[in-house]
Every structure is written in structure tokens, then in C-alpha cells.
Amino acid sequence: MSKTLKDAKFSVLDLSPITEGSTAAAAFKNSLDLAQHAEKWGYNRYWVAEHHSMPGIASSATSVLIGYIAGGTSKIRVGSGGIMLPNHAPLVIAEQFGTLESLYPNRIDLGLGRAPGSDQLTANALRRGGKRDGSDFPEMLEDLRQFLRPYEQTGLPVRAIPGEGLNIPIWLLGSSGFSAKLAAELGLPFAFASHFSSDYTIPALQIYHQNFKPSTVLEKPYVMVGANVIISETEEKAKYLATSSQQQFLSLIRGRPTQMMPPVENMDEIWSPYERSVVQQQLKSSIIGTQEIVAAKLEAFLKETQADEVIVNTALYSHQERLESFKLLKEIVM
Structure with a gap:
């Protein structure tokens, strides 16, 4: 039976954007404000993502x-979308998330990816002495899971304290089939980055479903998909607001990442035809418009993916417009 908007859960993905002329401190305050609103509005979870050397991401x-x-919310689940595990020692992540779970019981998610979350030069700075391509991700994941198991089961000479024995849900994140297959084989929930890798969404989800093995964690597959969503009172305004995220991707293409820029009336004055095609390809799965337009497109998206949950990224220059977009989305889906 096809999934509908009322069947799926909805969550928030936040990169804590730093807007032009602003600071990381202001970005964090905005993130907390959005999380508090998301909790009040009934969103399921609030995830933040690891990125490095990006002037526009805090x-x-x-x-x-x-x-x-x-610490600033009381019931919404909070987690990583994700932690890029090859950037870290598994023991450190076990201790960090063991600390978080101890402070905020039954509210912490550990979403894991294998990309560096930045360019190769930054990856080299992060992964000194380690493999640069993330090929050791499965081994690192197993090390991490061992650290989180009860000591009575492992008897490890090195222990994650806090961490061991805590029930911290682990998700695998991906933008290709690699993590989809690994998540399926381990019986873990899987989150796919369809908000920037739309062409691989259905193949990756097929791999996950076809290879899924029930585990002590999950009896059946559980899929979350990412979506870029911008809602406003008119389609024209929503498209205008979306030019900020278009400029951000454009700066990445040019190799000169910037802070989140204000929206502009005409992107054709900024990008070349080639750049336009690249950015539009990258963001082609974005869902932008009025509540009616977005509701119809989200229904089609769920029908195609059959996802259990949608995690929404809304990258806007104005914090108030971002709040309004999530409020309008809440009215559609909840």
C-alpha cells in the first residue's frame, strides 16, 4: 500500500547556516530556536550535519x-545527520555519544557517514595517518559498535565510559549504494541523501530492501529520505527564497564556498549556463512552492520512495522565513 503524507514521519535536518555578515554564534541561536519550534510543532527528530572548512556552515x-x-529542548530526538566516522577514532565517538545519551536519555541518534564532509585537502587534515577514501568504514563501524556493547559481552581491554551498554540508535547514511547494502546486511535503519543525490535514491533503496536482514535492532527495513523543501505564500516568493541555496551550491562548484547569501531576483546575472545546469541537476529534487504545490510533490515523492520518514532541509537566508516554511510544512503533514 502506497505511503501518504499522514503515514510518514517528518524531521528536520539543520546545517546551522551562517548568513552573510553574521557569526557562528548567531547560527547556533537560530538552530536552537528552530529546534524548539520543531519540538512544539511535532517534528520527530532534529539532526545536525558534520561539515568542515565551510564558511556558511557552523x-x-x-x-x-x-x-x-x-539541552535546550525536552522531548524531540536529537542526533547527527551525520557524523563522518572516518574523520574520528571510534572510541571518541562512543564516548561523545555515550555522554550525550547519559545526559539526555532515549533522545540521541547516531547517524554515520563515510564521506569527509568537505574537500580532499580538508579530509587530509582531518584523517592524518588514516585512509583517505573511507574504505575502512565497515571496520570502524564494527569497532564503534563493540565499544557501545555491554562490557560483559565484549570484555574489551579498552572501554568507552560513558558509552558501553547504552542503547544509542545507529543509522547509516549514504548517497550511493555502499551504505545501503551495509545497513541492510547489519539490519540497521538507513537514511539516504536524496536531497542532493536524487538520481541514486531508488537504486539505493532497492539495494537496502532487497538485502535487508532482520536484526536485534530492526525486524524490518526502515528508510528515511532527505528533501529540500521551501514553502511560502506564493510560488514566486518560494523560488526567490531558494536562490540563497542555489548561490551556496554555486560557490561550492566554483571552489570558493561562501556564507549563506541573501536571495536575488535573477540568478542568470550570477551563474553561467553551464553552472546553472550543474546546480539545477544537484538540486533537482527540491520541492519549492505554496502549500498546495509542496503537498502534491511530497505525496508523489513518498509514493515513489515508500519511505518511512522524510528529513527536511530548508536552507534560507532569513531565519524567520525558515521558521515560517517549517510551520507551513507542519500544517500540511501533521
């Missing part, structure tokens, strides 16, 4: 930011 110290947001 969420690089992801575990620290999770603690700040969890």
Missing part, C-alpha cells in the same frame, strides 16, 4: 552542537 563540532540543542 555544525562542524557536531557532537557539541547536539548537546546544546538537546
Whole structure:
């Protein structure tokens, strides 16, 4: 039976954007404000993502930011979308998330990816002495899971305290089939980055479903998909607001990442035809418009993906417009 808007859960993905002329401190305050509103509106979880060396993204110290947001809310689940595990020692992540779970019981999610969350030069700075391509991700994941198991089961000479024996849900994140297959084989929930890798969404979800093995964690597959969503009172205004995220992707293409820029009336004055095609390809799965337009497109998206949950990224220059977009989305889906 096809999934509908009322069947799926909806969550928030936040990169804690730093807008032009602003600061990381202001970005964090905005993130907490959005999380508090998301909790009030009934969103399921609030995830922040690890990125590095990005002037427009403040969420690089992801575990620290999770603690700040969890401390300022009371019931919404808070987690990582995700922690890029090859950037870290598994023991450190076990300790960090063991600390978070101890402080905020039954509210912490540990979403894991294998990309660096930045360019190769930054990856080299993060992964000194380690493999640069993330090929050791499965081994690192197993190490991490061992650290989180009860000591009575493992008898490890090195222990994650806090961490061991705590029930911290682990998700695998991906933008290709690699993590889809690994999540299926381990019986873990899977989150796919369809908000920037739309062409691989259905193949990856097929891999996950076809290879899924029930585990002590999950009896049946559980899928979350990412979506870029911008809602406003008119379609024209929503498209205008979306030019900020278009400019952000454009700066990445040019190799000169910037802070989140104000929206503009005409992107053709900024990008070349080639750049336009690249950005539009990258963001082609974005769902932009009025409540009616977005509701119809989200219904079609759920029908195609059959996802259990949608995690929404709304990258806007104006914090108030971002709040309004999530409020309008809540009216559609809840």
C-alpha cells in the first residue's frame, strides 16, 4: 500500500547556516530556536550535519552542537545527520555519544557517514595517518559498535565510559549504494541523501530492501529520505527564497564556498549556463512552492520512495522565513 503524507514521519535536518555578515554564534541561536519550534510543532527528530572548512556552515563540532540543542529542548530526538566516522577514532565517538545519551536519555541518534564532509585537502587534515577514501568504514563501524556493547559481552581491554551498554540508535547514511547494502546486511535503519543525490535514491533503496536482514535492532527495513523543501505564500516568493541555496551550491562548484547569501531576483546575472545546469541537476529534487504545490510533490515523492520518514532541509537566508516554511510544512503533514 502506497505511503501518504499522514503515514510518514517528518524531521528536520539543520546545517546551522551562517548568513552573510553574521557569526557562528548567531547560527547556533537560530538552530536552537528552530529546534524548539520543531519540538512544539511535532517534528520527530532534529539532526545536525558534520561539515568542515565551510564558511556558511557552523555544525562542524557536531557532537557539541547536539548537546546544546538537546539541552535546550525536552522531548524531540536529537542526533547527527551525520557524523563522518572516518574523520574520528571510534572510541571518541562512543564516548561523545555515550555522554550525550547519559545526559539526555532515549533522545540521541547516531547517524554515520563515510564521506569527509568537505574537500580532499580538508579530509587530509582531518584523517592524518588514516585512509583517505573511507574504505575502512565497515571496520570502524564494527569497532564503534563493540565499544557501545555491554562490557560483559565484549570484555574489551579498552572501554568507552560513558558509552558501553547504552542503547544509542545507529543509522547509516549514504548517497550511493555502499551504505545501503551495509545497513541492510547489519539490519540497521538507513537514511539516504536524496536531497542532493536524487538520481541514486531508488537504486539505493532497492539495494537496502532487497538485502535487508532482520536484526536485534530492526525486524524490518526502515528508510528515511532527505528533501529540500521551501514553502511560502506564493510560488514566486518560494523560488526567490531558494536562490540563497542555489548561490551556496554555486560557490561550492566554483571552489570558493561562501556564507549563506541573501536571495536575488535573477540568478542568470550570477551563474553561467553551464553552472546553472550543474546546480539545477544537484538540486533537482527540491520541492519549492505554496502549500498546495509542496503537498502534491511530497505525496508523489513518498509514493515513489515508500519511505518511512522524510528529513527536511530548508536552507534560507532569513531565519524567520525558515521558521515560517517549517510551520507551513507542519500544517500540511501533521
